[in-house]
Amino acid sequence: MIVAGCDIGNSTTEVAVARIVPGRAPEWLGVWRRPTSGRKGTAASSAGVVMLLDLAERRIGAPIDQIVRAELRPVDSELRELGRVERIDLARNAVARPASDTPSGLGAAAGTLRRVADLAGEPQRGSVLAIVCDEEFHDAASRLVSARERGWTIAGVIVRGDDAVLIGNRFDRAIPIVDEVADAGELPLGAHAALEVAEAGERVERLADPLALAELLELPLNEARAARAAARAVAGRRAALVVRAERAPVEPIDAVAELEIEWADGSRTRFDETAEVPFPGAIAGIGERARLRDAFWTSLPASSEQTAFQRVLVERRLTALALLADHPDDPVGTTLGARSFEPICSESSAALLGAATTPRAGTTPIVLDLGGGTVDLHRAGMTEGRAVACAGAGELVTRICAGVLGVGTEAAERAKRSSSARVETPFVLLHEDGTRSFRAEPAPPETLARLCTQRGETLEPIATHLSPESWGRLRREAKRSVIGVNVRRALAATGGAEPGELVTLVGGSACDREIVAIVDDALRDLDLAVARGNVLGAHGPRAAVAVGLVLAFAGAR
Amino acid sequence: MSAPAIVLSAPAGFEAALAATAAGCEEEGVPSIAIEGTGTAAERAREAARASGLGIGVGIGPEGACIALAAWAGTYLAGGLAETRLIGQNAARIAVRRPLPL
Numbered sequence: 001m002i003v004a005g006c007d008i009g010n011s012t013t014e015v016a017v018a019r020i021v022p023g024r025a026p027e028w029l030g031v032w033r034r035p036t037s038g039r040k041g042t043a044a045s046s047a048g049v050v051m052l053l054d055l056a057e058r059r060i061g062a063p064i065d066q067i068v069r070a071e072l073r074p075v076d077s078e079l080r081e082l083g084r085v086e087r088i089d090l091a092r093n094a095v096a097r098p099a100s101d102t103p104s105g106l107g108a109a110a111g112t113l114r115r116v117a118d119l120a121g122e123p124q125r126g127s128v129l130a131i132v133c134d135e136e137f138h139d140a141a142s143r144l145v146s147a148r149e150r151g152w153t154i155a156g157v158i159v160r161g162d163d164a165v166l167i168g169n170r171f172d173r174a175i176p177i178v179d180e181v182a183d184a185g186e187l188p189l190g191a192h193a194a195l196e197v198a199e200a201g202e203r204v205e206r207l208a209d210p211l212a213l214a215e216l217l218e219l220p221l222n223e224a225r226a227a228r229a230a231a232r233a234v235a236g237r238r239a240a241l242v243v244r245a246e247r248a249p250v251e252p253i254d255a256v257a258e259l260e261i262e263w264a265d266g267s268r269t270r271f272d273e274t275a276e277v278p279f280p281g282a283i284a285g286i287g288e289r290a291r292l293r294d295a296f297w298t299s300l301p302a303s304s305e306q307t308a309f310q311r312v313l314v315e316r317r318l319t320a321l322a323l324l325a326d327h328p329d330d331p332v333g334t335t336l337g338a339r340s341f342e343p344i345c346s347e348s349s350a351a352l353l354g355a356a357t358t359p360r361a362g363t364t365p366i367v368l369d370l371g372g373g374t375v376d377l378h379r380a381g382m383t384e385g386r387a388v389a390c391a392g393a394g395e396l397v398t399r400i401c402a403g404v405l406g407v408g409t410e411a412a413e414r415a416k417r418s419s420s421a422r423v424e425t426p427f428v429l430l431h432e433d434g435t436r437s438f439r440a441e442p443a444p445p446e447t448l449a450r451l452c453t454q455r456g457e458t459l460e461p462i463a464t465h466l467s468p469e470s471w472g473r474l475r476r477e478a479k480r481s482v483i484g485v486n487v488r489r490a491l492a493a494t495g496g497a498e499p500g501e502l503v504t505l506v507g508g509s510a511c512d513r514e515i516v517a518i519v520d521d522a523l524r525d526l527d528l529a530v531a532r533g534n535v536l537g538a539h540g541p542r543a544a545v546a547v548g549l550v551l552a553f554a555g556a557r
Numbered sequence: 558m559s560a561p562a563i564v565l566s567a568p569a570g571f572e573a574a575l576a577a578t579a580a581g582c583e584e585e586g587v588p589s590i591a592i593e594g595t596g597t598a599a600e601r602a603r604e605a606a607r608a609s610g611l612g613i614g615v616g617i618g619p620e621g622a623c624i625a626l627a628a629w630a631g632t633y634l635a636g637g638l639a640e641t642r643l644i645g646q647n648a649a650r651i652a653v654r655r656p657l658p659l
Contacts, residue, residue: 102585137580162646165584424654426626426633442626445634445647449656 001065002029004056005350005549006049006341010040010075011372011395012508015052016546017060020554028536029060031543040074040373046341068549070347075373076289077322077395079300079403080259094217094230095243099195100180103239104168108196108206109156109176110216113187113243116143123151129193130157133185137163141170148172156195158241160184178239192217192244200238207242208235217244259287261295273297273319277485279493280388286323293326294374296392296486300403301477320400320482322392324374345552347545348378348387353555354548355504358533365501367533368487368519369544370394370509375483377490388493390486394509400478405464405471414460416475417512418453420468429454432472476514483515484522491523499527506533510541563587563648564609566594566601567617574617574641581645587611587652589645598623599632611652615644624648634659 003026005016014033018026032052038044057064111127116135119128120143130147132140140163148154157167157177164179176197187193194216196204206212210231214224234240259271262285271286280294298320344350347369355364355378369376375390394416402412421429426442443452443459451471452459464471491497503523509515510532520530533541563582567575575591582589592608594601598618602625605614612627622644624634633651636644647657 162584165586166580169583426651427628442629442633445651445657446659448651449654 002060002062003066003068003550003553004053004064005546005553006052006067006069007347007350007543007545007549008040008045008049008069009036009371009373009508010393011036013037013045013048013052014543014546015049015056016543016550017056017064018550018554020550026550026554028547030056031536031539031546032056032059033542036372042074049341066553067341068344068553069341070343070345070350070545070549075322075324075391075393075395077320077373077392077399079399080319080321094213094219094227095245096230096233097181097183097241097243098237099178099239099241100162100164101238102162102165103179103197104164104177105156105173105175105197106199107174107176108194108204108212108216110192110194110218111153111155113158113189113191113193115189116140116147118189119143119147119152119154123147127153127155129195130154131184131187131189132157132159132161132163132167134160137161137166138170141167144171158184158187158193158195176239178241181241187243188245193241195239195241196234197239203236203238204234204240207231207240213242217242219244261286262290273299277489279489280324280390281493286321289323289325291326292323292391294324294389294391296322296390296396296482296489298392298396298400298481298485300400301474301481318403320392320396320403322373322396322482324389324391344549344556346387347376350545350548350552351376351378351387351506352380352548353551354535354544354546355506355533357536357544357547357551358504358531359537361502361504361531361533364504364533366491366497366503366528367544368490368503368505368507368510370483370487370505370507370515370519370541372508375486375490376507377487377494379494386494388490390490390493392482392486393507394483394512396482397478397509400482401475404474404478405462405466407463411462414453415462415471416478418455420451420462420471420475421454421459422451422468423447423449423459430468432468434469476518479512479514479518480522483509484518487519487522491526497523497526497528500529502529502531504531504533506535506541506544508542559608559610560590561588561610563589563611563645563652564605564614565589565591565617565645566605566614567591568594568601571617571638574622574638577641578615578617578622578645578648581642581647582649583645585646585649585653585655587649589615589649598635599625602632603630613648613652615648617641624651626651 007014013036016031017029037048111129114128116130159179164177168177178195196207198204210228213231214227230242261271264284283295286295351367355367365380367378372394375393377388379386398412401416421431423443424430429437447459450461452461535544579589598616601616602614602623606625606627614625616623621637622641623632626633650657
């Protein structure tokens with residue numbers, strides 16, 4: 001009889017198929033996997049199983065007689081914004097505009113906004129900041145030279161295109177000129193504005209100081225403090241522009257997004273993201289999400305070389321949250337189309353059996369299934385295995401990576417799994433450990449001077465300014481704060497372990513080349529033997545539960 | 558010794574493209590110089606790269622503009638004649654090791 005073991009994970013669905021003849025070892029016909037379609041446990045997720053089973057039947061050329069599965073509990077991983085969220089409402093009394101990092105000149109300047117074309121007329125008293133929009137740089141520079149000769153006081157220039165240096169070289173190399181101000185054409189003419197250019201490698205000083213900014217913008221005394229939002233928005237930049245907005249200051253709105261925890265004993269407390277995550281089972285609900293088996297949270301790791309973007313993350317108190325739902329049964333039910341689809345044994349027994357097919361393992365007393373949604377710890381018991389599922393695993397790490405880098409989930413997934421390097425010159429790569437290597441072929445132009453993921457010779461840029469060293473540290477910290485902490489939590493919840501005991505890592509996240517070291521570090525004081533599973537000696541840490549389900553079925557007959 | 562500058566090479570009649578390329582370099586704060594040169598845009602770029610103290614050359618011709626690196630035989634980056642300002646910027650960014658605007 002041909003038996004298929006199905007494991008529907010939060011990220012991946014796996015099927016292991018074997019021919020089972022009583023009294024003989026199973027004859028393995030293959031292992032297949034695909035990304036889980038839809039939320040785990042829903043009808044959509046079973047569609048993916050059907051596709052895999054159809055594929056398996058075509059490959060082996062025979063129908064599958066029996067399908068066995070383990071229980072299904074979905075996990076939601078997300079980044080949640082908490083607490084006092086100061087809305088960066090720049091339209092208060094000063095509006096900050098981003099400008100490029102190739103400005104011209106040096107220092108801070110303030111004045112009235114005027115178009116270059118408007119400087120053709122009679123000179124007026126007071127400083128002006130000239131706006132260059134469509135004028136070609138030779139033309140813009142000669143108009144500025146002429147305006148100054150006729151008596152205009154030009155304190156600084158704002159350029160829409162990327163021409164600051166070209167205009168500065170032909171007009172005045174000393175005065176601050178900012179460029180790539182996308183909405184230069186829409187700036188309120190006649191309004192008061194301030195701009196600043198710092199030396200290369202330095203950051204704006206006066207615009208980033210609320211009182212100095214208020215002075216430059218000539219804000220009334222009672223509005224000076226309200227300039228802090230604009231000051232904060234330009235802090236960390238080499239060049240910046242802030243325009244005074246003629247409207248009454250509004251005090252910052254504090255958007256409160258507090259969550260409440262419902263504990264298993266029925267009590268309720270305010271959610272505190274800095275508190276230690278309790279044992280699985282202690283929390284029954286968070287916010288609007290009730291009937292939970294486990295909840296896990298961690299804050300996003302911060303880098304020492306904080307970018308403006310990262311400072312915003314810290315201000316937003318972004319917390320990574322994973323919630324494990326407790327649905328005793330699921331809409332997948334016991335049939336898949338015309339096929340019967342039976343839960344046969346606990347996922348624990350299956351994971352233990354599957355992991356034990358790793359060469360040299362013998363028995364596997366402790367198996368850690370590092371999946372997409374959960375870290376599951378399975379322990380061999382006297383009769384039935386014991387298990388604990390901790391919310392928060394590979395997907396939460398991906399979410400954190402996406403948050404830290406400010407990229408989408410797909411790019412974050414790639415960045416999570418690969419090592420990184422910065423392409424220093426077309427021929428030289430700088431690696432995460434500070435070493436450099438030489439490329440015989442020049443790196444593609446789009447990768448130049450960027451942080452890239454590395455897979456063999458292939459480089460793919462990641463949209464971030466972080467150095468390889470900082471990103472590597474943040475990536476490992478993200479893994480440690482989710483997987484490392486959860487492994488520890490799972491082990492503590494099931495009574496610890498004796499020194500020298502074997503801990504076998506299985507599941508999709510166990511494929512990560514950094515994960516063995518991260519788990520070993522998390523359990524260092526316990527002196528355990530942490531090893532990656534190699535299911536059936538062929539599939540690496542993948543498909544342990546699917547293979548174990550088939551073995552359990554064969555053993556029961 | 559050759560000057561630390563990006564070297565540009567264009568045939569007669571391509572003065573505007575040459576000036577735009579030089580402006581692209583200037584905006585990034587990297588000096589550029591022009592040489593006479595001969596051949597196609599790619600050949601001019603190679604010759605210019607070898608003459609450049611930075612090992613970066615730009616060749617211009619009717620077929621467009623090319624960036625060559627002294628250390629490599631191929632064309633590193635190419636663009637149309639309408640994009641010479643951008644080509645100049647790209648060449649300069651290679652020299653200062655900043656991400657290219659492409």
